[in-house]
Each structure stands twice: as structure tokens, then as C-alpha cells.
Amino acid sequence: MNIKILYFARIKEAVNYSTEELDLPSDISTVTALKNYLSQRGENWANLFSGKQVVRAAINHNLVDDLATIKTGDEVAFFPPVTGG
Amino acid sequence: MNIKILYFARIKEAVNYSTEELDLPSDISTVTALKNYLSQRGENWANLFSGKQVVRAAINHNLVDDLATIKTGDEVAFFPPVTGG
Amino acid sequence: MTVRIQTEDFDLGCELISMRLAGHVLKESIGALVSFVGQVRDMNDGDAINTLTLEHYPEMTEKALAAIENEAKTRWDIIDSLIIHRVGTLKPQEQIVLVAVSSAHRGEAFKACEFIMDYLKTSAPFWKKEATSQGERWVEAKLADDAAKKGWESHVGKNKVKS
Amino acid sequence: MTVRIQTEDFDLGCELISMRLAGHVLKESIGALVSFVGQVRDMNDGDAINTLTLEHYPEMTEKALAAIENEAKTRWDIIDSLIIHRVGTLKPQEQIVLVAVSSAHRGEAFKACEFIMDYLKTSAPFWKKEATSQGERWVEAKLADDAAKKGWESHVGKNKVKS
Numbered sequence: 001m002n003i004k005i006l007y008f009a010r011i012k013e014a015v016n017y018s019t020e021e022l023d024l025p026s027d028i029s030t031v032t033a034l035k036n037y038l039s040q041r042g043e044n045w046a047n048l049f050s051g052k053q054v055v056r057a058a059i060n061h062n063l064v065d066d067l068a069t070i071k072t073g074d075e076v077a078f079f080p081p082v083t084g085g
Numbered sequence: 086m087n088i089k090i091l092y093f094a095r096i097k098e099a100v101n102y103s104t105e106e107l108d109l110p111s112d113i114s115t116v117t118a119l120k121n122y123l124s125q126r127g128e129n130w131a132n133l134f135s136g137k138q139v140v141r142a143a144i145n146h147n148l149v150d151d152l153a154t155i156k157t158g159d160e161v162a163f164f165p166p167v168t169g170g
Numbered sequence: 171m172t173v174r175i176q177t178e179d180f181d182l183g184c185e186l187i188s189m190r191l192a193g194h195v196l197k198e199s200i201g202a203l204v205s206f207v208g209q210v211r212d213m214n215d216g217d218a219i220n221t222l223t224l225e226h227y228p229e230m231t232e233k234a235l236a237a238i239e240n241e242a243k244t245r246w247d248i249i250d251s252l253i254i255h256r257v258g259t260l261k262p263q264e265q266i267v268l269v270a271v272s273s274a275h276r277g278e279a280f281k282a283c284e285f286i287m288d289y290l291k292t293s294a295p296f297w298k299k300e301a302t303s304q305g306e307r308w309v310e311a312k313l314a315d316d317a318a319k320k321g322w323e324s325h326v327g328k329n330k331v332k333s
Numbered sequence: 334m335t336v337r338i339q340t341e342d343f344d345l346g347c348e349l350i351s352m353r354l355a356g357h358v359l360k361e362s363i364g365a366l367v368s369f370v371g372q373v374r375d376m377n378d379g380d381a382i383n384t385l386t387l388e389h390y391p392e393m394t395e396k397a398l399a400a401i402e403n404e405a406k407t408r409w410d411i412i413d414s415l416i417i418h419r420v421g422t423l424k425p426q427e428q429i430v431l432v433a434v435s436s437a438h439r440g441e442a443f444k445a446c447e448f449i450m451d452y453l454k455t456s457a458p459f460w461k462k463e464a465t466s467q468g469e470r471w472v473e474a475k476l477a478d479d480a481a482k483k484g485w486e487s488h489v490g491k492n493k494v495k496s
Contacts, residue, residue, distance in 0.1 A: 009388055009460035010471045054474075061393035063456065077390060077458075081474030084387065084418065084459025085276075085371055085430050085450060094225055094297035095308045139311075146230035148293065162227060162295075166311030169224065169255060169296025170208055170267050170287060170439075183346020190372065194426055203370040204446075206439065209353065211362040263357055276369065276450055277481065283367075284443045318440065 001026055001072040008079035011055060014048050031057045032066040034076065054081050086111055086157040093164035096140060099133050116142045117151040119161065139166055171251055173235040177258040180268055182207060189250055189272050198249045202276040204283040206269045212262035217302040223259045227295035238289040246278040251286065255296065288318040334414055336398040338389065340421040343431055345370060352413055352435050361412045367442040368433040369450050375425035380465040386422045390458035401452040409441040414449065418459065451481040
């Protein structure tokens with residue numbers, strides 16, 4: 001299943017990625033599962049998704065919670081709590 | 086006791102006065118007493134102060150209620166509820 | 171803390187730039203500016219408005235408005251405030267009143283600006299007369315404005331609004 | 334109902350004149366315009382700010398802001414709204430954001446403008462990084478902003494605010 005992932009702000013700096021295209025195993029179908037999958041990439045990834053800091057997620061430009069379902073073709077984004085205005 | 090009276094808006098039109106200087110009898114010492122005193126001038130005055138419409142008062146540029154005391158030299162104003170902004 | 175009563179129009183953009191610059195000169199760290207502009211509506215109570223004429227009580231007006239600004243400053247941590255109110259005869263779409271408030275954080279400026287407008291509506295000696303297609307008439311005070319003012323009497327100010 | 338994301342500065346006076354004219358053209362009887370301007374503070378958490386850099390998620394930002402405007406329009410009888418948010422690197426005293434709302438009566442515009450700001454602060458994908466005398470740092474989200482947003486969840490809109 002092919003998805004696109006975007007990283008923003010503090011999280012982009014932590015993983016040193018801004019965007020990537022990924023072919024996910026088909027059993028990775030929720031935001032939580034994706035976070036666990038990415039955590040296997042190394043210590044900085046595991047730290048990021050360990051729950052010590054808040055990581056918000058969006059799918060196709062809508063804020064979602066960790067139980068949200070990921071489908072092929074989705075654009076997933078990870079970012080810290082927003083601070084605009 | 087000499088006072089100055091100002092009339093505004095609808096009230097100015099009702100009594101056809103905008104301002105007057107008046108030598109009041111010394112027993113006219115509250116706003117209520119002044120209203121009763123002025124009511125003796127004729128029907129339009131009596132109607133104005135009959136309580137059928139709200140007439141607000143200020144003494145020396147401060148909003149007051151009808152029990153407020155009038156002293157010599159005061160500037161008294163009568164006007165309808167305000168409608169600025 | 172400025173009050174101006176004038177017949178001329180005003181320029182909101184210029185006034186806010188002045189407020190921002192004044193804050194900078196005084197080394198106040200302005201983060202938020204909230205402003206209200208009231209303009210003459212072209213319809214009221216179902217009738218087309220030709221003109222709106224504002225009368226006031228000059229000696230009392232500035233005093234009343236300054237007192238409202240002072241009360242707002244007591245209730246909230248605001249940096250500066252400005253009230254401009256026009257008098258005389260205005261046409262629909264013309265600006266009537268400007269209230270602007272600056273503060274470090276937005277909650278204070280929003281509350282103080284709305285407070286000033288609610289008190290101005292009920293405490294400052296202005297009276298409006300409309301010339302409509304049905305003739306001239308004095309604008310009636312609204313119960314809703316008294317209710318809006320009353321709402322602030324139980325309102326807790328400083329340290330209780332979001333920063 | 335307009336949203337603009339831009340690096341350039343904006344002119345509040347011009348934007349409000351446009352909003353007033355548009356209302357006139359559409360025969361909407363605007364009586365009240367409330368606007369909020371946020372500007373870069375020169376101090377934050379005790380440190381002098383040299384620059385503030387705003388990053389955002391372009392495809393999501395406009396969608397999120399338009400959704401906030403729509404929600405405001407559902408809750409209150411407003412005529413029009415405008416959000417301009419700048420991105421890129423800004424200096425102290427520069428303008429960051431403008432939210433403007435027009436309505437027939439002031440209560441609606443005040444509530445809708447503050448609502449839009451509170452939701453923008455907590456729902457729109459912008460992130461701020463400060464360059465201070467102590468180095469660079471990401472600005473932390475504030476609990477007060479979440480509380481401000483939560484406050485609206487139980488707030489009753491239409492027909493319940495003063496007119």
C-alpha cells in the first residue's frame with residue numbers, strides 16, 4: 001500500500017525528513033500502527049513516537065486521532081501541536 | 086440658588102429649549118423636586134416629566150438618579166436614554 | 171488612552187499604525203490589537219435610511235468616554251485604547267465609531283474592546299436621529315444594549331481571561 | 334469568506350474598506366466590523382526576539398481556515414469574514430495575522446472574530462520558531478489556547494448573543 005508522509009516543524013528536524021513516499025505492509029492500517037512501524041527505524045524515530053511528546057497526525061489534510069484508518073494513496077502528516085496566530 | 090439646565094435630543098425638541106439659567110427656590114434641592122418644579126410650566130413640561138418616558142439626568146457631567154442633590158452653580162442636564170456607537 | 175470626538179471621518183489603518191508605533195516607543199510588547207468600527211446601516215427597522223445625525227453633550231462626552239477607558243484598563247491588562255466617535259450628519263456606509271485596544275495577549279484586547287463598546291452604547295451622551303423615507307425619527311435605546319452592559323457587572327476581569 | 338496565506342504584509346485599512354464595499358455591493362447592511370491583528374512581540378518568555386519564522390502545511394492550511402470560517406458563519410449571523418496569515422520570517426512589530434468579521438450588529442462580529450482566532454490558534458497547521466539572543470527554539474503550544482477553544486464547545490451561538 002503506497003502512502004506519502006510529510007513531517008513538519010520540530011518533527012521534521014528530529015527525523016531529518018520533510019517528505020517521503022512509502023510502500024507500507026498491508027497490515028499497517030492505522031496511525032498507531034504506522035507510528036510503531038516507523039519507530040523501528042532507529043532511536044530518534046522511536047523517541048519521537050514514544051509518547052513523551054505530543055505528535056499530531058493528519059490524513060489528507062484533516063486532523064485525525066491515532067485510531068484513524070490509513071488507505072492506499074493517503075497523504076499522512078506528522079507535526080507538533082500548532083502555534084499559529 | 087442659580088443653576089444652569091441643558092436639554093438634549095427628543096427632550097430639547099419637546100420643551101423647545103436647549104439651555105437656560107434659572108434662579109431656583111431654595112427648597113428645590115433634588116432632581117425629583119426640579120422635575121416637579123419644571124412640570125408647572127405647562128402641558129408639554131408636565132408630560133415630559135410624568136414618568137411615561139425615561140428622562141435621564143446628569144449633574145456636572147455625571148449621570149445621576151432622581152434622588153441626587155442639586156447645589157447652586159450646578160449644571161443639570163436632561164436627556165433621553167443614550168443611543169451612540 | 172485617547173478619546174476624540176469629531177465630525178471628520180477617520181482612517182482605521184493609520185490609527186492602528188499609530189497605536190503600534192506608540193507601543194514600540196514606550197517599549198510595550200504589543201501582541202494583539204482588536205478594533206471595532208461601527209458604520210451607518212442603510213436600513214433600520216425596515217426603512218431605508220437617508221441620513222443619520224448624531225447629537226452629543228460635548229462637556230460630558232469626553233469625560234464619560236475617558237471614564238469607560240479607565241474602567242477597562244482597571245479590569246484588563248491592556249496597553250492602550252482609542253475611542254473616536256463622530257458627530258453631525260452621516261450617510262449610510264459612513265463610519266460612526268472606532269474603538270481600538272492593544273494588549274500583550276488577545277483575550278484581554280477582545281474583552282476590553284467589547285466592554286468599551288457596550289458601555290459607550292449605554293453611558294456616553296450621544297443621540298441618533300434618522301432621516302428615513304418615512305420622515306425623521308429619534309433612534310430608540312435598545313434593551314439588548316442594557317443587557318449587554320449588565321453582563322459585565324458580574325464579569326471577572328484580570329487573571330481570569332485567557333492569555 | 335476569504336482566506337489568504339502570504340509572505341507579504343497586509344494593510345488593515347484597505348482590507349476593511351474592501352469588506353465594507355463588498356457588503357454594500359451585495360446589499361448587505363453592515364453595521365459592525367471587528368478585526369484582530371496579531372503582531373510579533375519583541376520579548377517572549379523573558380528573551381529578546383530577533384526573528385520569528387512561520388512554517389505551515391500549505392495544502393491543509395487553507396482548508397482548515399475555511400472550515401473555521403464556515404463554522405463561525407454557522408454559529409453567528411455574520412455577513413463576511415477574512416483571514417490573512419503570513420508565513421516566512423518576520424521581525425518584531427511586524428503583523429502576523431488579520432481576522433476581520435462584518436455583521437449587522439456588534440455582538441455577532443465580536444464573538445465570531447474571537448472564535449476564529451481561538452480555533453486558528455489550535456487547529457490551523459502553523460508552527461513558529463523564534464530566533465532569540467539565546468538561540469533558536471520552537472514556540473510551545475499553550476494550554477491557555479486549548480482552554481480558549483474548549484470554552485466555545487459549550488457556547489450557544491445564534492439568537493443568544495446581544496444584537
